[in-house]
Structure formats: C-alpha cells, structure tokens
C-alpha cells in the first residue's frame with residue numbers, strides 16, 4: 360500500500376522551475392490559442408436557466424446608463440433656457456427634474472443587483488454540485504494524478520469568480536459598450552469636429568486592450584494554478600500536522616509555503632502591473648482628448664460658432680463617458696480571470712468518468728459459465744499505472760488466480776509487489792490493462808458498478824473514516840442495513856469500544872476519524888466491509904494496527920464471517936495467513952505459488968523468507984521480486 364504523502368516539496372520544486380507565466384500540468388490550453396469568449400460560451404448550458412434574469416438585468420442597466428446620458432442633455436436645456444433667461448422658477452423646476460433623473464438612475468442600478476443575486480447564487484451552486492458529482496464518478500487514476508488543492512480551488516474560488524463575472528462585469532461590458540457607442544453618436548451629432556477629437560484615442564486604446572487581454576489571460580491562468588498549489592500545501596499541512604510536528608518539519612513547511620506564496624504574489628503583481636498600464640492608457644488618452652476638446656470648444660464659443668449650452672452638454676456627455684471607457688481595462692481583466700476559471704472547471708468536467716458497465720475495449724467472447732468458474736478468478740491480468748515511468752515494468756504482469764467459492768485466499772508478497780494494486784482491481788477502483796476478472800463466472804466489467812460494489816466489499820489497510828457518526832461510517836458499507844446488522848458488524852469487528860463512546864454509535868468521530876486510535880479506525884473499517892454480508896470480501900491487511908489481544912478476538916470473529924464468503928485477504932503476518940484456507944504468493948507481478956501455508960513454507964524459499972523474522976534474504980530479492 361502506498362500511503363498518501365506530502366506533495367509539498369514536489370509542488371514547490373515544480374513551480375520553482377516554472378517561468379513567470381507558465382502553463383499548468385492539468386490540461387491547460389496554451390494562452391496564445393485560447394479564446395476567452397469561447398471558454399465563457401461553454402458555460403451556456405448552465406447560464407441558460409438564468410438567461411431571462413440576466414437579460415432583464417442588462418435592460419435595467421441600459422436604462423440606468425441611458426439616464427446617465429440624458430442628464431447632460433437636461434443640463435443643456437437648463438443652461439440654454441431658464442439660466443440664460445434668468446428665470447428662477449424654471450431653474451428650480453430643472454433642478455427637480457435632474458434630481459428625479461438621478462434618483463431613477465440609482466434605483467435602476469439597485470434593481471439590477473436585487474434581480475441577479477438569487478439566480479446567480481443558484482448558478483454557482485449548480486456548477487459546484489455538477490463538479491462534486493463528477494468528481495465522485497471520476498476513476499481513482501484521475502484522483503491519483505490531481506492534487507487535492509487544484510480540485511478544491513476549482514470548486515470554490517473559481518466558481519465564485521464566475522458568479523461575480525455574470526453579476527457585474529458581463530452586464531457592464533455590454534451596457535458600457537452600448538453607452539459608449541450611443542454617447543459618441545450624441546457627441547458627433549452635437550459637434551462633429553469636437554466629437555472626432557474625442558474619438559481619436561480609440562485606435563491606440565483598442566490595440567492596447569488586445570495586447571493586454573493576451574498577456575493578462577496567461578498571467579491569470581498562472582495565478583489560479585499557483586493558488587491551487589497553495590491550497591494543496593495548506594490542506595496537506597493541516598491533515599499532516601501530526602507528522603510535521605512529530606518530525607519537526609514545520610519550519611521547512613513554512614519555507615515551502617512562503618516560496619509558493621511568494622510566487623503567487625509575483626504573478627498577482629504582474630497582473631496588477633498589466634492592469635495598471637492599460638488603465639493608465641485608457642484614462643490618460645481620453646483625458647487628453649477631453650482637454651483638447653475643451654480648449655477647441657471654448658474657442659468656438661468665443662467665436663460665437665457654438666452655444667455655451669452645447670459646450671456644457673458636450674463636455675458633460677464626454678465626462679459621463681469617462682467611466683464606461685476607463686472601466687474597459689478592469690472589465691477585460693475580470694473577464695480574463697473568469698475565462699480562466701471556466702477553463703479550469705471544464706478541465707475537470709471534461710475528464711471522462713469511469714465507465715458504468717462494460718469496458719470499451721473488446722472482451723473475449725463469453726462462454727457458458729461452468730462449475731470451475733465459481734468464486735473469484737483472475738486470468739492473465741496485467742496492470743501498469745498510467746503515470747509510471749515508461750521503462751518501468753507493469754506492477755502486475757499476467758496474474759492467474761482462482762479463489763474457489765467460499766474459500767479464503769491469503770495474498771502474500773514483498774512490500775511493493777502489487778498486493779494493494781491487485782485488490783483495487785476487484786471493485787474496479789483501477790482497471791486492468793489486460794486480462795479478465797470474473798465473479799462466479801461473470802466478467803466484472805459487464806456488471807453495473809453499483810451491483811459490483813454490493814458484491815465485493817473492501818477494507819483497505821489505511822482505514823479512512825468520514826466526519827460522521829461511528830455508525831454512519833459503518834453503514835456506508837450497506838445503506839439499507841438495519842440497526843441489528845450494524846450491531847452484528849461492530850461485534851464481528853470487535854468494535855465494542857463504540858458503545859463506550861459518549862453517544863454510542865451516534866458519536867461523531869471527527870474529521871478522518873482522527874479522534875480514534877489506529878486500531879479503532881481499522882475495526883470500524885472492517886465493520887464497514889462486513890456489514891452488508893458481501894458474497895466477496897477483500898481485506899487489505901485487516902489486523903495490522905491491532906494489539907495482540909484484540910487481534911486474537913478479531914481473528915476469531917473474522918473466521919465466522921470468512922466461512923460465509925469468498926475472500927481475498929492481503930497478509931503480512933503468519934497470524935493473518937492462518938485465517939486462510941490457501942495462500943497465493945505474488946512475486947514479479949505474477950502468482951508464483953499457491954498452496955496451504957505449510958506447503959508454501961516447504962516449497963517456496965521466498966514465502967518462507969517473507970513469513971520468517973530472520974531477515975535472511977532468499978536467493979532473489981523479494982523487494983519488487985524481479986530478477
């Protein structure tokens with residue numbers, strides 16, 4: 360069994376080698392070829408249910424922005440009318456109209472927020488639920504490859520970013536575009552020469568925005584991936600706190616954290632610099648244009664070719680357009696962040712889930728089941744981990760094994776010989792690269808997964824418990840089981856300690872069962888495996904964490920359970936081997952010997968060595984057991 364290890368150092372060194380803007384390992388589309396619009400459009404199926412609300416919010420915002428543009432026109436009317444005529448009541452009336460327009464504008468923008476809050480919270484929740492459910496269906500090989508922090512950040516911060524994008528930047532990208540086009544039409548209609556002066560910066564601003572979009576997109580991707588690495592490191596540090604403290608590694612961990620956080624900071628600063636540059640350009644160029652228009656317009660008013668009211672209205676409109684224009688840089692930045700978040704979400708969602716039934720590759724033609732097919736049979740099973748080095752031999756290389764109906768077979772092999780890997784093939788947590796596994800003559804790939812997992816129960820060497828009550832943890836093995844089944848399973852696994860907990864089996868056992876001892880967790884995991892009375896039982900060294908007295912008690916109870924099932928039990932010690940009717944020796948990726956414990960002791964030097972405490976190696980190395 361390969362225990363989960365801290366991947367901190369790996370992630371730190373891999374990131375250290377990375378350039379300032381690099382691609383992640385996890386299916387990143389190179390920034391140059393990526394289109395933010397295409398990435399965001401892929402979200403359409405999830406946006407569709409809230410499209411009505413978004414359109415309504417956009418219309419309300421357009422209404423608000425239209426009022427923003429109407430206010431300068433009302434101002435022109437007041438300046439050219441009551442102010443020029445020195446009519447106080449007209450000025451008061453004009454002021455009241457301006458106030459009403461201002462209140463209506465604020466009300467419309469407020470309404471947009473109210474309209475979007477609830478549907479967008481639902482949109483975010485739907486994406487999160489879809490990701491979670493997909494993660495549950497992805498094969499173990501996927502989870503072996505992906506660091507947990509990368510998945511956590513994609514299911515949390517990235518989705519919040521997408522909701523924020525839909526609630527504000529998306530609407531304002533559209534609304535501001537409409538406002539700017541309309542505003543310039545009004546400006547050109549009022550005084551076309553001054554309007555052209557204001558339009559002059561449009562070309563350099565557009566070029567700048569396109570360069571910015573590309574570079575910011577790459578930086579946004581790097582930042583989100585680095586945030587994922589940081590999340591992984593934090594999660595591992597919290598889960599592995601006992602090891603870190605026990606080995607005094609917390610300083611090294613802090614250094615690793617500081618290095619990763621420093622790299623994330625660098626990327627965020629790069630983003631800020633890019634945003635600062637584009638913001639400066641889209642602010643300064645229009646300001647210069649407005650200044651130039653002011654000077655030229657004042658000269659025209661002095662010449663009498665332009666009314667003062669028109670100049671006031673023109674400049675008010677130009678000033679009203681400042682924010683929509685300036686905000687483009689900032690809105691583009693959020694759009695890039697959101698497109699990156701969408702890419703990262705789809706990278707997980709695009710990973711194919713484990714097949715529900717048949718394996719896609721061709722199976723040998725089925726033949727009628729015979730009595731000899733009963734029990735558990737592995738024929739020519741090969742397995743290689745997808746991330747193993749290309750020159751590494753397969754972990755399993757032609758395993759042939761038959762566990763007869765009702766028999767208990769112990770599986771013995773040197774450490775690293777592939778015992779845990781073999782047990783993971785039976786409930787299809789891993790898929791063989793070649794070969795066939797049958798249960799009572801039925802190919803496991805032809806069984807629906809739920810059916811297969813009801814037939815085969817597994818207790819792994821590393822007993823994982825969840826943040827739930829002790830009883831709920833056991834009943835995960837058979838949700839339909841009754842209280843009597845639960846009590847029987849607890850008795851079989853010698854888990855009577857549960858009754859002494861403050862609330863009996865309803866006591867919460869804490870995150871990952873860390874409030875329990877290793878032996879207690881192992882007994883609960885054993886109870887979980889036997890609670891559903893499975894016809895096939897796979898136990899990976901079920902007695903390893905028990906003291907000698909409890910081991911004897913569990914053994915006695917296990918004998919009763921094993922008598923009623925077909926079982927494969929990974930064993931490291933003679934006491935566990937003695938639970939079995941026969942023993943299979945796994946060596947060099949194959950089953951090299953099968954027989955009773957006594958027979959193998961006599962006929963297999965490697966087996967005798969494995970079972971002895973002498974430490975004297977046989978003629979060949981048992982480690983990996985390859986010549």
Ligand SMILES: Nc1ncnc2c1ncn2[C@@H]1O[C@H](COP(=O)(O)OP(=O)(O)OP(=O)(O)O)[C@@H](O)[C@H]1O
Pocket residue numbers: 360361503744745746747754772773774775776777778779780781
């Ligand atoms: N996810 C993985 N990716 C690549 N190689 C792996 C992976 N998991 C295990 N291995 C390798 O497969 C081999 C078999 O591992 P496995 O855990 O099945 O051995 P084992 O016989 O159960 O060992 P032990 O007795 O120590 O529990 C080992 O060399 C291990 O390094």
